[in-house]
Amino acid sequence: MSVRIHALDDSRAVAWDGFVRATHDATFFHLAPWARVIREAFGHPTYYAMAEQDGAVVGVLPLARMRTVLFGDSLSSTPYCVYGGPVAATPEAASALESHALDLQKKLGSPVLEYRRRDAVDEGWTGRPPLYFTFRKPIRITGDDAKDQAANIPRKQRAEVRKGIKAGLTSVSDSDTDRLHRVYAESVRNLGSPVFPRRYFRLLAKAFPGEHDVTTVLHEDKPVAAVLNFHFREEVLPYYGGGTKDARALSANDFMYWEVMRRAGAERGATLFDFGRSKADTGAFSYKKNWGFEPQELRYCYRLAPGARIPENNPNNPKYRYFIQAWKRLPLPVANILGPPLVRGLG
CATH class of the missing domain: 3.40.630.30 (Gcn5-related N-acetyltransferase (GNAT))
Incomplete structure (x- = not known):
């Protein structure tokens, strides 16, 4: 039977998470509850897709769309998470999930489709210059x-x-x-x-x-x-x-x-400590190295609509320098009021 793509719903959540927990390449950030968290905390629509063949789950792809006035429009796997992208048990499932994502990007009109890969850039996708690194070590x-x-x-x-x-x-x-x-x-x-x-x-x-x-x-x-x-x-x-x-x-x-x-x-x-991601040339990057962790580049990759660019909504972007300096001087109660609406677009 051919691979069929289904939207995640409550009836499929147990099967989804069962596949994630049993699949080596899947991560904590592929688990189904993230979809509800992202919707309820930030108001972003989610498009979690599950591949099925012969009655079995053979792949999952978590996707959410972040669209804000200040920080643009992207369809990401997955915002607020370090790792993402499709996880598939077969080449057919991987191909079906990628086709689904590209069709969804076109349907929504989102200029950026992002996979937050841990190990490798997908074939035919645009990799970003080195920026984010993860730090993982056995304990x-x-x-x-x-x-x-x-x-x-x-x-x-x-x-x-x-x-x-x-x-x-x-x-x-x-x-x-x-x-x-x-x-x-x-x-x-x-x-x-x-x-x-x-x-x-x-x-x-x-x-x-x-x-x-x-x-x-x-x-x-x-x-x-x-x-x-x-x-x-x-x-x-x-x-x-x-x-x-x-x-x-x-x-x-x-x-x-x-x-x-x-x-x-x-x-x-x-038996493994995952210290999370940090940007190159930052204090957090150096701190984690001092703890004995070796940086591993994260291979975030993109499909871009004509004229679109890889998003640079991060503190390393020079255009945010004055904003960051001003934010540090805000009274904490004011920062706590202003922060949550802004951070919606900074996943």
């Missing part, structure tokens, strides 16, 4: 704290973790996304970036009840750093995190990421 946690630190993180970072412990830092692991958001909002304002809405974090926690946690670092019972982690197969992915103005002096971020690594290995059996 092994045995329960012996000193030996585990020596085995998993470099000496300088171990010293920072010990500094945080001596400063009296402690951590808690729970699902308190509101407390996380308060810390995160201050952190991204200080970096000059608009903050995501609090509702987005709540929706993520609801969508992935057994596959997330929030690690919060406390100093004298006050939150100074926090991160939302995702758990997929044997991987842990610290995804949205930050620290207050006191975090750096306390080495709170180093302590936090060690606690994420330690807890994930000891409590969930994680």
Whole structure:
């Protein structure tokens, strides 16, 4: 039988996620609940397509359209996610999903179709110049704290973790996304970036009840750093995190990421730490290298309508330089009001 393409709906969600969890090339960001999160948090239409043959799922393609006045129009797999693109079990399914995506792009009139590939640019697609890199590394946690630190993180970072412990830092692991958001909002304002809405974090926690946690670092019972982690197969992915103005002096971020690594290995059996993506030549890029992670270029690729260009909606774009500097000076309550409408187009 030929491959048939179906839109994701509630009746197909279990089969969709079963395929994702069983397929090596699929990632946490291919899971079906992302579709609802993107729609409800940001109001973007989603077009999740599932390939079926002989009654079995043979491929999935998550797609969402971001269209805003300030940041343009793109059909992406997938916004707000590090990885995306189609995952297929057969060449026929891969071909059917690509044809579906190209037809959808034409039907919608979207000038940009984007696949957020981890490993390779699709044949016939336009790759972007190197910009985004991911950081992934195996970990092994045995329960012996000193030996585990020596085995998993470099000496300088171990010293920072010990500094945080001596400063009296402690951590808690729970699902308190509101407390996380308060810390995160201050952190991204200080970096000059608009903050995501609090509702987005709540929706993520609801969508992935057994596959997330929030690690919060406390100093004298006050939150100074926090991160939302995702758990997929044997991987842990610290995804949205930050620290207050006191975090750096306390080495709170180093302590936090060690606690994420330690807890994930000891409590969930994680064997791989995915530090997420960072842009080249940024502080976050250097920080992750200092943790012993080697950067791996992400192969984002595009199909562009005539006259369209690869989107450059990122802080490395010189035209945003003055905006970023001005945003850093905003009072936090003002930044928290203005940020969520802006960030809709910055997925």
